Amino acid sequence: MTSSEETALLAAVPDGLFIGGRWRPAEDGRTLAVSDPATGEVIKEIADASVADGTAAMDAACEAFPSWSRTPARERAEILRRAFDLLQQRAEELALLMTLEMGKPLAESRGEVTYGGEFLRWFSEEAVRVHGRYGTNPEGTGRMIVTQHPVGPCFLITPWNFPLAMATRKIAPALAAGCTVVVKPAALTPLTTSFFTQILVDAGLPDGVVNVINTSSSGEVSEPIITDPRLRKLSFTGSTGVGRALLEQAATGVLRTSMELGGNAPFVVFDDADLDKAVDGALLAKFRNIGQACTAANRFIVHRDVAEEFARRVTERVRSFSTGRGTEEGVTIGPLIDDKAVGKADALVSDAVERGATVRTGGSRIEGPGSFYEATVLSDVQAGSAILREEIFGPVLAIVAFDDEDDAVRIANDTEFGLVSYVFTRDLARGQRMIERLETGMMGLNVGVVSNAAAPFGGWKQSGLGREGGFEGIGEYLETKYTLTPDPFG
Numbered sequence: 219m220t221s222s223e224e225t226a227l228l229a230a231v232p233d234g235l236f237i238g239g240r241w242r243p244a245e246d247g248r249t250l251a252v253s254d255p256a257t258g259e260v261i262k263e264i265a266d267a268s269v270a271d272g273t274a275a276m277d278a279a280c281e282a283f284p285s286w287s288r289t290p291a292r293e294r295a296e297i298l299r300r301a302f303d304l305l306q307q308r309a310e311e312l313a314l315l316m317t318l319e320m321g322k323p324l325a326e327s328r329g330e331v332t333y334g335g336e337f338l339r340w341f342s343e344e345a346v347r348v349h350g351r352y353g354t355n356p357e358g359t360g361r362m363i364v365t366q367h368p369v370g371p372c373f374l375i376t377p378w379n380f381p382l383a384m385a386t387r388k389i390a391p392a393l394a395a396g397c398t399v400v401v402k403p404a405a406l407t408p409l410t411t412s413f414f415t416q417i418l419v420d421a422g423l424p425d426g427v428v429n430v431i432n433t434s435s436s437g438e439v440s441e442p443i444i445t446d447p448r449l450r451k452l453s454f455t456g457s458t459g460v461g462r463a464l465l466e467q468a469a470t471g472v473l474r475t476s477m478e479l480g481g482n483a484p485f486v487v488f489d490d491a492d493l494d495k496a497v498d499g500a501l502l503a504k505f506r507n508i509g510q511a512c513t514a515a516n517r518f519i520v521h522r523d524v525a526e527e528f529a530r531r532v533t534e535r536v537r538s539f540s541t542g543r544g545t546e547e548g549v550t551i552g553p554l555i556d557d558k559a560v561g562k563a564d565a566l567v568s569d570a571v572e573r574g575a576t577v578r579t580g581g582s583r584i585e586g587p588g589s590f591y592e593a594t595v596l597s598d599v600q601a602g603s604a605i606l607r608e609e610i611f612g613p614v615l616a617i618v619a620f621d622d623e624d625d626a627v628r629i630a631n632d633t634e635f636g637l638v639s640y641v642f643t644r645d646l647a648r649g650q651r652m653i654e655r656l657e658t659g660m661m662g663l664n665v666g667v668v669s670n671a672a673a674p675f676g677g678w679k680q681s682g683l684g685r686e687g688g689f690e691g692i693g694e695y696l697e698t699k700y701t702l703t704p705d706p707f708g
């Protein structure tokens with residue numbers, strides 16, 4: 219049951235597709251339903267894009283590109299900065315909306331508004347720092363000029379787990395670089411992007427620069443866009459399986475691609491670690507976003523001498539968590555995104571237990587309404603358990619013991635993913651060795667959360683291609699041109 223505040227907020231969210239600067243219904247009039255995962259109730263019906271709507275969005279992005287790419291960087295920056303300011307003013311509404319469609323507790327939604335907003339601020343600052351270079355060639359016969367140019371119209375596909383931040387992390391650098399975009403949010407959480415798009419419009423964004431299509435047929439609507447010869451860039455955040463399929467489609471036009479894909483993060487605790495800090499870090503790395511983060515710690519690899527004490531302490535803390543609808547006071551664990559996610563967590567726990575793991579707390583699904591799973595701690599997880607290979611994407615903390623540093627490194631790197639790792643140790647040299655030995659694009663050394671708009675976010679191995687955020691983030695939306703001119707004195 220939604221409160222009157224929630225009803226008013228939901229009514230204010232645009233329910234159309236945003237194409238060429240106008241909110242409008244789908245061409246064929248179809249709609250899709252958005253539900254609250256905490257209750258299973260439909261909270262809003264919105265336009266459901268068809269292939270024709272996708273093409274119209276591409277047309278609008280292509281039409282707007284020449285003018286937007288020539289708009290002075292300072293003007294583009296100021297629009298992003300105004301959007302950052304408006305986001306702060308509307309933070310409470312946006313946080314509530316995110317909780318309603320995605321489920322995370324309000325405090326976490328507020329955190330995502332802060333984190334997601336930072337990409338607007340950071341890239342408003344980066345927009346005016348796109349540099350080239352000028353130099354004499356080694357032969358002395360000419361001048362070499364290197365310039366950077368916006369890559370062109372881009373297609374941005376975002377997931378449901380961080381509906382705001384995954385959108386701003388792509389839209390802000392694209393706009394800063396002078397690109398126009400078509401955005402396709404996940405059908406499970408489209409409302410946050412619509413609300414944010416209206417903020418961009420209010421900040422003065424010209425028509426056609428950002429176009430948003432929500433659809434219940436993501437594959438059918440996306441493929442013609444990806445294979446459209448006018449598209450120059452595909453940026454995708456989601457699962458590795460879908461990313462791999464989209465890379466094949468992107469090969470048609472030899473597109474520039476950025477891929478932020480799945481993870482299977484190791485969280486390594488050495489016997490010399492500050493255990494209090496390791497436990498705090500573990501709870502953040504595991505239970506933030508109800509475990510539904512690509513950066514979520516998936517395997518807790520703990521030295522055998524401290525494994526029992528670590529398990530005891532995390533279990534005590536996890537037992538104090540409160541599970542419920544994210545809008546309720548004091549709730550720390552919200553629902554999972556849908557029943558399929560609950561089924562997956564349950565199957566992984568059952569498999570681990572059958573292979574010898576011990577359930578310290580939790581371990582069961584919670585009957586509906588809503589898609590809830592108990593906050594769970596498993597110890598003595600045995601090698602070969604599926605939970606060590608697959609992304610759990612749920613509130614399940616799985617502990618496996620190791621004997622020495624080589625053993626820890628071997629277990630940690632034993633995955634096709636390489637997004638992030640976490641290491642807790644008081645030994646500086648050991649920490650530095652782990653930086654060099656762990657095969658991940660990011661690492662938290664004695665911290666449980668690494669994400670920051672100013673840092674290059676991205677993975678090694680099958681966790682992805684490219685980086686979002688940091689100085690690197692804007693480069694993903696730029697092409698380099700080298701020009702040679704004759705020696706002006708020659």
Ligand code: NAP
Pocket residue numbers: 375376377378379380384402403404405406433434436437438440441455456457458460461463464477478479480481511512513609637677681682
């Ligand atoms: P997903 O199923 O791969 O979906 C991601 C996005 O792709 C959604 O917008 C989805 O739309 C769309 N999509 C699905 N199939 C498609 C297709 N055939 N063609 C075009 N678009 C398609 O992933 P998810 O379940 O939403 O998100 C969880 C995954 O994302 C996890 O693996 C997580 O690790 C990863 N993730 C990675 C990062 C990172 O930065 N590395 C960050 C967050 C999440 P519909 O859902 O509407 O079909």
